[in-house]
Amino acid sequence: MEAEHIHNLTPVRHPSTDGTDMEWLSMILFGHSAFQYLNAACELGLIDLLARGEPMTAQRIGESLGLAERARDILLLGCTSLGLLRRDRETYCLAPRVADLVERGIWPHVQNVVAFEQHIVYEGQADFTESLRRNTNVGLRRIPGEGNDLYRRLSQTPHLSETFYRYMNSWSRLANGHLARCLDLSEARALLDCGGGDAVNAIALAHANPHLHVTVLEMPAYVSMAEEKISGFGLDGRVTVRGFDLFADEFPDGYDCVLFAHQMVIWTPEQNTELLRKAHRALVPGGRVVIFNSMSNDTGDGPLIAALDSVYFAALPAEGGMIYPWRQHEKSMADAGFVGFERIPCPTWTPHGILIGRKPKE
Numbered sequence: 442m443e444a445e446h447i448h449n450l451t452p453v454r455h456p457s458t459d460g461t462d463m464e465w466l467s468m469i470l471f472g473h474s475a476f477q478y479l480n481a482a483c484e485l486g487l488i489d490l491l492a493r494g495e496p497m498t499a500q501r502i503g504e505s506l507g508l509a510e511r512a513r514d515i516l517l518l519g520c521t522s523l524g525l526l527r528r529d530r531e532t533y534c535l536a537p538r539v540a541d542l543v544e545r546g547i548w549p550h551v552q553n554v555v556a557f558e559q560h561i562v563y564e565g566q567a568d569f570t571e572s573l574r575r576n577t578n579v580g581l582r583r584i585p586g587e588g589n590d591l592y593r594r595l596s597q598t599p600h601l602s603e604t605f606y607r608y609m610n611s612w613s614r615l616a617n618g619h620l621a622r623c624l625d626l627s628e629a630r631a632l633l634d635c636g637g638g639d640a641v642n643a644i645a646l647a648h649a650n651p652h653l654h655v656t657v658l659e660m661p662a663y664v665s666m667a668e669e670k671i672s673g674f675g676l677d678g679r680v681t682v683r684g685f686d687l688f689a690d691e692f693p694d695g696y697d698c699v700l701f702a703h704q705m706v707i708w709t710p711e712q713n714t715e716l717l718r719k720a721h722r723a724l725v726p727g728g729r730v731v732i733f734n735s736m737s738n739d740t741g742d743g744p745l746i747a748a749l750d751s752v753y754f755a756a757l758p759a760e761g762g763m764i765y766p767w768r769q770h771e772k773s774m775a776d777a778g779f780v781g782f783e784r785i786p787c788p789t790w791t792p793h794g795i796l797i798g799r800k801p802k803e
């Protein structure tokens with residue numbers, strides 16, 4: 442029985458005799474190893490190789506990837522055991538769940554997330570405990586460069602900022618279809634996108650609302666990156682970018698809608714309230730503020746991805762952020778003078794949500 446399991450490389454279950462659930466514990470205990478197999482499968486091109494569709498023997502896989510026999514066998518053992526690959530007699534193919542992600546065009550986004558986790562997040566998370574002890578982002582010390590936040594540091598290392606914005610673009614695109622669908626901008630003329638990155642959300646909203654003008658506020662180091670993307674979509678003139686410091690500069694005013702996409706997870710509640718007060722001043726009476734990012738439950742018990750992602754926000758980007766519960770954002774909004782909150786959970790595997798508040802008419 443045991444020998445057959447090993448031959449087929451199917452996951453072996455070890456029900457413990459004393460009733461403990463060691464399989465559950467081992468996935469946490471060796472979670473970092475599981476991630477390293479996924480990363481290696483991406484970086485070495487294993488998934489791309491098998492995505493071409495034809496099942497391959499271990500020998501052909503090893504030759505195609507330029508791996509020595511032992512290295513190839515480790516990779517195949519891990520990827521098969523973790524359910525990324527399926528072994529059938531002497532050949533390997535993608536597991537159906539991975540093949541499905543490839544077919545649906547989601548896999549490139551997954552790869553961008555993997556590269557971000559490997560090259561930006563991974564090391565700094567080793568400082569998670571110390572970050573909790575000191576209540577600040579100790580892990581930032583693992584990122585080269587000057588400055589107290591990740592974005593300033595990344596701007597000094599081009600290959601890291603490219604990895605970051607490839608990830609950010611993918612992470613936004615996994616959910617911003619819901620933003621474009623659910624946020625009714627039919628009456629809005631001008632939207633302000635605060636910390637808009639490569640303008641991925643500004644572009645999506647401008648596409649969905651042909652009458653809309655969007656101003657992206659972004660750190661000067663990233664303005665040309667965003668402008669290139671906007672030009673690539675033929676949206677020059679309708680989407681513009683301003684080099685800006687969200688904390689030091691006063692927001693331009695006269696907007697119908699102010700968007701914070703993946704912004705309110707970075708900062709402390711006090712900093713979020715400060716940004717929301719600026720948004721309040723930037724809005725016309727009756728205008729709306731929109732928070733679009735992952736949300737955790739008000740009950741503090743999930744979802745799991747919100748908890749796992751909070752390790753990064755505690756250890757790296759800035760002094761203090763997390764995947765806050767909806768109610769925390771509502772409190773910050775209320776403190777800044779907003780009313781009439783509307784929660785829209787996104788039906789995605791990421792815990793994205795949209796929270797809308799309104800500036801009173803008078």
Ligand SMILES: C[S@@+](CC[C@H](N)C(=O)[O-])C[C@H]1O[C@@H](n2cnc3c(N)ncnc32)[C@H](O)[C@@H]1O
Pocket residue numbers: 592609610613635636637638639641642658659660663685686687688701702703704
């Ligand atoms: C997590 S990314 C989100 C990017 C984009 N909104 C998205 O959802 O894809 C946060 C963005 O805020 C920008 N940012 C951080 N601090 C800023 C500041 N003080 N002023 C302007 N932009 C800032 C960063 O450069 C980065 O592009």
